[in-house]
Amino acid sequence: MAEPGSEKTAAELGATPEGPQPDREPKPQPESTSQPEPQSVPPRQPEPEPKSGYELLIDSIADLLQTASDWVRQEAGSIVREKVVLPIQKLGLTLASAAAAGCLLVIGLIFIAVALYLVLASAVGHPGALAIIGGTYVVAAAVFLVIKVRSMQR
Numbered sequence: 760m761a762e763p764g765s766e767k768t769a770a771e772l773g774a775t776p777e778g779p780q781p782d783r784e785p786k787p788q789p790e791s792t793s794q795p796e797p798q799s800v801p802p803r804q805p806e807p808e809p810k811s812g813y814e815l816l817i818d819s820i821a822d823l824l825q826t827a828s829d830w831v832r833q834e835a836g837s838i839v840r841e842k843v844v845l846p847i848q849k850l851g852l853t854l855a856s857a858a859a860a861g862c863l864l865v866i867g868l869i870f871i872a873v874a875l876y877l878v879l880a881s882a883v884g885h886p887g888a889l890a891i892i893g894g895t896y897v898v899a900a901a902v903f904l905v906i907k908v909r910s911m912q913r
Contacts, residue, residue: 876888876892879891879892
């Protein structure tokens, strides 16, 4: 049985994924001191090899294509905004204004119709006013029907 302080880790024994390597000596552990450890300089990255002429040409063409793609995307966006989005917004505002005006017109016509009904009812009574208004609608429907039949015969 091993003593409690003598156990060594796999890294200390030089173990690799293939197993321990007996010919390697374990690295001595530095003794802890109260002095702070000096900061180590990070290892330098190897500088990339200079690119050949073909690689530079391919990179330049790729940059040019990316720039052209960005420009076309920006121009297409501005054209769509100018030619499609803004006219549709104006059309939407026009239709909303027309709908609001139509609703106000219908409400106004309803009030006028009620007022005319009350005037007619005070002159001939409520049953007579309803008969006159109903008869007017029947005559108007007959006129529209005759006009439609004549336009279909042509």
